[in-house]
Amino acid sequence: MEILLALLIGILTAAGAYLIMSGRTLPYLFGLIMISNAANLVIFTAGRLTFGRPPLVPPGEDSVSGVANALPQALILTAIVIGFGLLVFALALAFRSYYVLRTIEMDDMRAAEPVEGGK
Numbered sequence: 697m698e699i700l701l702a703l704l705i706g707i708l709t710a711a712g713a714y715l716i717m718s719g720r721t722l723p724y725l726f727g728l729i730m731i732s733n734a735a736n737l738v739i740f741t742a743g744r745l746t747f748g749r750p751p752l753v754p755p756g757e758d759s760v761s762g763v764a765n766a767l768p769q770a771l772i773l774t775a776i777v778i779g780f781g782l783l784v785f786a787l788a789l790a791f792r793s794y795y796v797l798r799t800i801e802m803d804d805m806r807a808a809e810p811v812e813g814g815k
Contacts, residue, residue, distance in 0.1 A: 697745055698741060701737055701740075701741045701745075702741065704737060705734050705737045705738055705741070708730045708731070708733055708734035708737070709730075709731060709734045710726070711730055711733070712726075712727040712728070712729075712730030712734060713727065714727070714729035715727030715730065716728065716731070719801065719802050719803055720799075720800050720801060720802065721790045721793070721794070721800040721802065722790070722800060724786075724802070725783065725786055725787060725788075728782070728783065728786060729779075729783060732775070732779040732783075733779075733780070735775065736772050736775050736776065738778070739768050739771050739772050739775065740768055740772055742758065742768065743765045743767065743768025743769070743771075744764075744765050744768075745777070746763070746764040749762060749763055749764045750763065750764060751763055751764040751765065751766035751769060769803060793805060
C-alpha cells in the first residue's frame, strides 16, 4: 500500500508543479491544491498505515502496538485547515487581480512592476 501511495504522491506533485508553471492564475490554484494534498499524503504515509484500528489504547493495556498513530492524523487535520485558508486567500487575490487587471495570464500582469528607465 505504501508503494501505491508513494506513486500517487509523485503524480500529484508532478501534476501540481506542471500546473503551477503554466503561467495562468486558475491552473496555478489547482496546482497549489495538488501539492498541498501531496504533502498531506506524505504525512499520512510517514505515520505508519494501520487499517481499522482507532488511535486509542484499550483500558487495562500497557502496550501501544495495536493502535494507530494519532500524531499524523492531527498534523493532517491542521494541514488541511491551513491549506484551505491558503487556497481561499489565493482565490481572493486572483479574483481581485482579474477585477483590476482584466486578465488571468501572469505574463500580462505587469502593473505592479516598475517601468524600465525610471519613467
